[in-house]
Every structure is written in C-alpha cells, then in structure tokens.
Amino acid sequence: MKWNKENLKQYVQAKEYVDTIVLPLMPFHLSQNAELEKSAFQREVLSIFLTEIEQELTGRIMLTPDYNYLKSTDKTTEVERINAWIEEITTQPFEHIFLITFDSTWKKHEESLNGHLLWLPGIQSGDLHSKEMHTFIHGQVEQISELIQSYW
Amino acid sequence: MSEEKQQVSRRTFLNYTLTGLGGFMAAGMLVPMLRMAVDPVLQTSGGGDFTNVGLAVDDITTEPQRVDWKIDQVDGWYESEVSKSAWVFKNDKNEIVAFSPVCKHLGCVVSWEGNEDYPNEFFCPCHNGRYYKDGTNVPHTPPLAPLDEYDQKIENGMLFLGKVRTREEAKPREEA
Numbered sequence: 001m002k003w004n005k006e007n008l009k010q011y012v013q014a015k016e017y018v019d020t021i022v023l024p025l026m027p028f029h030l031s032q033n034a035e036l037e038k039s040a041f042q043r044e045v046l047s048i049f050l051t052e053i054e055q056e057l058t059g060r061i062m063l064t065p066d067y068n069y070l071k072s073t074d075k076t077t078e079v080e081r082i083n084a085w086i087e088e089i090t091t092q093p094f095e096h097i098f099l100i101t102f103d104s105t106w107k108k109h110e111e112s113l114n115g116h117l118l119w120l121p122g123i124q125s126g127d128l129h130s131k132e133m134h135t136f137i138h139g140q141v142e143q144i145s146e147l148i149q150s151y152w
Numbered sequence: 153m154s155e156e157k158q159q160v161s162r163r164t165f166l167n168y169t170l171t172g173l174g175g176f177m178a179a180g181m182l183v184p185m186l187r188m189a190v191d192p193v194l195q196t197s198g199g200g201d202f203t204n205v206g207l208a209v210d211d212i213t214t215e216p217q218r219v220d221w222k223i224d225q226v227d228g229w230y231e232s233e234v235s236k237s238a239w240v241f242k243n244d245k246n247e248i249v250a251f252s253p254v255c256k257h258l259g260c261v262v263s264w265e266g267n268e269d270y271p272n273e274f275f276c277p278c279h280n281g282r283y284y285k286d287g288t289n290v291p292h293t294p295p296l297a298p299l300d301e302y303d304q305k306i307e308n309g310m311l312f313l314g315k316v317r318t319r320e321e322a323k324p325r326e327e328a
Contacts, residue, residue: 010258017257017294018258055235056260056261057261057278059255059257059260059276059278060260060278060279138220149277
C-alpha cells in the first residue's frame with residue numbers, strides 16, 4: 001500500500017493485515033556536477049524498484065513517502081531523525097521495518113538504525129526503458145520480495 | 153397594399169414563428185435524451201484494448217506460466233507505464249485461461265505453486281491465501297472471491313489480453 005488517500009482508506013480497514021513498512025532513503029544534492037546524473041538516475045531506479053515491490057506485496061506492506069536527505073549530511077543526526085520516523089510508525093501495529101537505499105554509507109550506521117537496512121548495490125547508468133533493464137529489475141525485485149517474505 | 157402581401161396575415165405569421173421556435177426548443181431537449189437512450193448501441197463493442205503479451209498460443213501448456221507486459225495508462229493527471237501480468241495456461245477442456253495474479257484479499261501478487269506445501273494451487277505470500285487451479289478460492293483462507301480473468305483473443309497465433317473481469321462478469325461470456 002502507498003501513502004495515498006485511496007490506499008489509506010483500505011489500510012484503516014485492514015490494519016491487522018499490514019505489518020511491514022518499507023521506508024526508502026533517498027539522497028539529494030546539487031553540487032558535484034560529475035555525480036549529479038548518477039544520483040538522479042539511482043533515485044529513478046530506486047523508485048521503480050519500490051513501485052514494483054509494493055505491487056507484488058501490496059496487501060501486507062506499506063510504502064512510506066521517501067526519506068530525503070542531503071548527500072553530504074552528517075549521518076548521525078539523520079539516524080536520529082530516521083529513528084524518530086520509526087518510532088512514530090511503530091505506534092501502529094507494524095512489526096517489520098525495512099529501510100531501502102542505494103547509498104552504501106548507511107551500511108556503517110546500520111547498528112544504530114531501528115530497522116532492517118537493505119542496501120542494494122546501485123545501477124550506475126543505462127536505459128530505464130530497455131528490455132534488459134526491465135528483466136534485471138524484475139529479477140532483483142523477486143529476490144527482495146523473497147527476502148522480505150522470509151522475515152514474515 | 154397589394155393582394156400578395158396580405159396572403160400571410162399577422163396572425164398566421166406569428167403562428168408559424170411560434171410553432172417553429174417551439175419545435176426547435178423541443179428538438180433541442182429531445183435529441184440528447186434520444187442519444188442517451190440509444191447510447192449502448194453506439195458504444196464500440198469488444199470491451200477495451202487488447203495487448204499482445206508476447207506469448208505464442210503454441211507455447212501455452214497446461215502448466216500456468218507468468219507473462220508480464222506494459223501498457224500506457226492515462227490516469228487523471230498522470231500518463232504512466234503500468235506493468236501488468238497474468239497466469240496463462242490451458243485448462244482441462246483445452247481452453248486458454250488467463251488469470252489476473254492480483255489476490256482478491258488485499259491485492260498482493262499470487263504465484264503458481266508459490267508454496268511447497270500446496271502443490272497445484274495458486275498461493276498468495278502475504279497472508280497465505282490459496283486458489284485452486286480453476287481460480288476458485290480455497291475455503292478458510294483469506295480471499296473471499298475467485299481470481300479475476302482477462303478478456304482474451306488470438307490473432308496470428310499470438311495471445312492478446314484485454315480487460316480484467318471478475319468471475320461473475322466473465323460467466324455470461326462463457327455461456328454465450
């Protein structure tokens with residue numbers, strides 16, 4: 001389920017069935033010209049991933065709005081904010097929290113995050129609409145969805 | 153005054169004008185009503201667009217296989233590519249069946265033999281919903297309705313899928 005009007009209406013009626021949160025961590029920056037395209041591309045890819053995962057498991061997971069942060073930011077302060085999000089989320093009956101990101105710097109802070117961090121090795125470039133990308137993403141999504149299922 | 157000009161009297165002139173005007177107004181009201189009445193006839197039959205899902209009819213077996221395809225969908229503000237999928241196979245009567253994989257419980261994607269404990273069934277990973285091969289929901293599992301089915305047609309040996317219909321909607325088509 002997504003955080004939109006229609007899905008939330010359904011969520012409120014089926015709360016006991018939705019016990020898993022997927023929270024995307026999305027970096028943003030406008031400096032470092034060389035990195036810009038890559039970062040934007042990864043963001044696009046990640047949102048495609050998320051849409052697909054959400055579609056596969058829509059009845060049991062809630063996809064939250066993206067958690068945006070500056071790429072250059074101090075991660076320890078962000079960890080505090082993320083944990084505040086999670087605290088708010090877990091006032092509802094949510095048992096499993098998954099944080100999904102392409103940003104490997106989170107890996108070092110995994111311990112202090114109150115959720116399961118899923119770091120996916122990013123795709124650097126390519127054509128989002130190509131057949132190969134489609135099959136590739138599909139295969140990845142299947143594995144992530146299996147991973148999430150293994151926690152249920 | 154000449155004789156000719158008196159052929160139309162003021163009274164008849166007014167009569168004509170008023171009848172004409174009234175006629176126009178009545179027609180203005182009646183024509184849209186008439187259109188509404190015959191509207192079902194005007195609508196194009198077939199129930200929507202069909203998409204080639206890239207599966208040859210000869211490749212369809214009795215074992216359900218998943219096909220994925222994309223369609224362009226205009227949805228209010230957004231025009232987007234939407235991915236669709238279906239489970240396609242031939243049933244006992246050798247008819248092609250294309251089930252929508254969307255679980256009737258809360259909309260997760262079901263898979264054929266998705267759980268080792270339940271062979272020959274469609275399985276929903278979210279809340280262990282199950283369906284028999286003919287799409288009927290297994291009693292005492294969360295789904296309360298059978299899987300939806302796609303409209304289908306075959307052209308040049310390829311399978312085309314169209315709109316999704318519930319079992320109830322699909323029935324009359326099967327009997328016809």
